[in-house]
Structures are given as structure tokens and as C-alpha cells.
Amino acid sequence: MSDQQPGGTEGEAADGPELYLQGGQAPQEVGPTSAKRRTSRAGRIARGALLGLVAGGAGLAVGELIAVATGEASAPVTAAGNWAISITPTWLEQFAIRNFGSNDKTVLLIGVYVTLALAAAVDGVLARTRLTLASILTVAVGVVGAIVAVTRPTAETSWLFPSLLAGLVAALILRWLTNLSLRQSESSAELTERRRFVLGTVGTAAGALVAGYGGKAWIKKRYNVSDARAKVVLPTPAKKLPQPPAAVHPNVSGLSPFITPTSQFYRVDTALTLPHVDPRDWKLKIHGMVDRPFEISFEELLSYRFEEQDLTLTCVSNPVGGPYVGNARWLGTPLAPLLRRAGVHRGADMILSTSTDGMTIGSPVEAVLDGRQAMLAVAMNGETLPVKHGFPCRMLIPGLYGYVSATKWLTDLEITTFAKSDAYWTPRGYSPEAPVKTASRIEVPKSGATVPAGHVVLAGTAWATHRGVAAVEVQIDNGPWREATLAASDTPDTWRQWSYEWADASKGSHKVKVRATDGTGAVQTSVVQDVVPDGATGYHTITVKVS
Ligand SMILES: Nc1nc2c(c(=O)[nH]1)N[C@H]1C(S)=C(S)[C@@H](COP(=O)(O)O)O[C@H]1N2
């Protein structure tokens, strides 16, 4: 529609024409009591966009309020965000984790809000000339949102309501405000109408902000489990581990601690909003290809035999030299006895574990029954599991990447087969089975750092979980590989730290590489491979400037 068209074409709004002068023209005097507002085209667009935003915001706020009853994940933006995560192609997921790290969810939410805001603004402009169409589109966005919400893996029927009502309310408010806006443009009782319009818009915007933020806060409070978490009395471990010896750390400043403090432990998951699982409602179901399926409560779980275990957890998405790895002391109950109690059928080779938020993770039955210490953990580093690390219960299997072993907010174990069942990441290009690859990194000095010539201390961390680290070697420029000094080993399931005294660092820029040998004697591969499908490989290489 051209802006050279006067009232005629643009004045087709179902509920009253908009009268104005041609865009871009100098205002004309049309008489002191003229009904015609001299609104420029830009002004009309701005007003339409504003009304669209206010109406959309009010709709979202109502959706948020309804989600107080139906649950956080059913709120329109959250549901849309979770859907977006589920359809994110692997390359984009990799791009996000690499560039935004743990902020990837914030970036995604901003994306959802910006998309909705643009749509609402365009819709608001459209409403001035095609109010019926704009209303229908608004309702349609709500319907799409509702479908998106109700098709999330853990959705209930009630998840339809927040988005449906958000769309309806947004459409009604859009109609109301658009009519007020158009009427005050034409009215002779200009002041009253104008006041009504301004009050309506400002009032709705303020109400939406209060309801939206209020709804969010109410949801956080209503579903918060920090009280329940604080009340958990951790079981006493049958096997209390002594502290790891001091010699596990080479005592080089700048090197990460041997036990990763919980506050620094990496977090990787697809949860846009953290699942808040009340232990009183928690159940773990073990079923599928078993003789005796059963269900246990959290109370029963805590009555089992618990053990402490030091274990390094790492993410398949960790790039060479990257940060998605941590080492903690976990408190858990062994998983193998639970499988034996259920009686796993011959031929069943996969445990498909599911979290309360619908993540599915496939692990080999073999890895749980072969004697390694697979466990259901309830605490890390002496503290009840933090919500973001899986409270109240998560799975851990030494030697496997997190996406095939470390289910957080665990609630279901189905015994099945790899042939029959796909876990979440499998159709997204990741390998169904993924043992942790031998890896090593240089942490001191930082890549690109300048150090004084002469004696330089290099230090870092290496891991080959469940196989253990038998050696670490360092290569300077293209010189020979030289043996680094290994710190004491805690267990084969934990990482191992190392240091190297570079005695004769000469001035200039040097390349330093590291590689590890695992407990089976296999040297870490130099083949450069990306994260997909089963973990990155290649040697971590840094540049050091010696001055
Ligand atoms: N429910 C759930 N569990 C999950 C995930 C997830 O997305 N959802 N991600 C897995 C992945 S990929 C990793 S690497 C580990 C990370 O555990 P952390 O966040 O406690 O470090 O959790 C695993 N467990």
C-alpha cells in the first residue's frame, strides 16, 4: 500500500476509517475544529507498532499469569524457546555453545522476544487498516504457541491455555486500542478521546509489565524447591573417602583446582528454565525389558547404600582445550543393584533414562554392570545437588560423556535396546555410544601470554575417564615430545594434573603442544576431529611469547 494514497485505501479498518493527510506533506490548516489529525505516515506506523507491542505484551503477561497455574514451561515464551531448542540444528547448537557458552539460553530468549516483538509491531501497524485480519493473525500466533507448548515432551493438556489466552487477550486489546487510536484521530471531542487513548495505552502497558513480572516472580516462588532442597538429610556414605592427597595438584598458581568447586562446575543442558522437582513428588521408575519393574520414592532411594566417589564429568561438546569438564566428589547409590533387582532381559543393551523435562539419554547396560561405579547421585562436593546439576537425583557413569550417562532430574529408566530406541541427541547427529576420549589441555600459561625468558612452568590437566592417565608429554615448537611430571593419581575415573619445567625458554614466540597417554597405553590421537559425532580430538596447542 502506497503512502501516497490518502484516507481511501488505508481507511478500510473494519471499525472506522482513519483520516489523515498525505504522508510527507506539510500540515495544512483545515480549520480550528477539524477532526483530522495531522499524523504523518511515520507517526501512524509508530503508533501502530506501539499498540501492537502493548497488546502483545499484555497477552504475554496474561500467559505468564496463567502459567502460574499450569507450570513455568507452559508460559508462551518459555514454551516457544524450548521448542526452538528442540529444532535447533546441530551446527547452530555447536555455534551457540562455542560463542555464547552458558549464556546460550539468554541469547535464545532474546531471540524469541525480538521475533515476537517484531511480529507484534507489524501486526499493530496492519491493525490500523486491516483490523480483522490483524486480530485473526494475533489469535493464530496464540494457537501456534499453544500447539508448540502442548507438543513439548512433558506437556499436559493445560499447557494449551497460556498461549491460547495470550493470543486472545492480545487480539482483544489490539482491537480496543486501535479503535481508540483511530477514533481520537477523527473525533471532534478531541481532548476526551485523546485522553482515553493515552490512558488506555499507558494503563495497559503498565498493567502488562506488572502482571508479566509479577507472574514470573509468582511462578519462581510457587515452584521453587530451595526449601525442600535445604531440608534433605543426606545419607551417610557406607564408604567414606579420605580427602584426595595434596599431591594430586602440582601446586602451580593459575592451574584449576583438583576438585572443581560446585560454583565453578560447568553446566550443559537444554533446560531453558530449570526443572524444580520436589523430592516429595519425585519417583524413579525402572521398567521396560525387565522381569520386575518397580518404582521408588526419594525416601526409599535415600535408604539405600550410598558411596562417595570422585569422578570427572565431561561434555562431548567440549572443544580441544575447552572448559566443559569438571571433577567433583559425588555421593550416590550404585546403579547396578537396582538393575539386578529389576532383572534385565537378555538382549537388552540400553538404558534409556528420562528427566522430568523430557531429555532422553541412552547408556549401555554393559557400562553399568561391568563393575564400574555407575551411580544415582544426590550430592556433589558434600552438598545436596544444586538444582542446575540435577536435584534431586542424577545419573553418573564413569567413562562416558555426559550426554550418554549423566541424566539430571532423572525420573525414569527404561531398559531397551539401541536398535529400538533413540535418545535425544542421536537423531541430531551424535553417536548413540560415546566413551570419553583421551584429552589434555595446557592451562598455565594462558595461550598468548607473555612470560620472562629462562625458566617457564607449564601446567595443565588431562583425562581419560575410567582408563586413567598414564603419561603426559609436552612438545615445544617442533622439538621432541618430553615427559611432563604427573601429579598423583586419585582414581582412573578422575582427571590427572601435570606440570613441566621448561628450563631454557628463549626469546620469541613459541608453540606448545600437549598429549596424554591413557591407562591402556594408547597415546591421545593427533587427528583433528570436531565435536560431532562423538567428541573432539587433536592436540591442545598454545602460543607463548617469551620476552
Ligand atoms: N535432563 C538433562 N540431563 C542432562 C543434560 C540435559 O540437557 N538435560 N545434558 C547432559 C550433558 S550433555 C552433560 S555434558 C551433563 C552436564 O552436567 P552438568 O551440567 O551438571 O555439568 O549433563 C547431562 N545431563
Ligand SMILES: [Mo]
Ligand atoms: Mo554434554
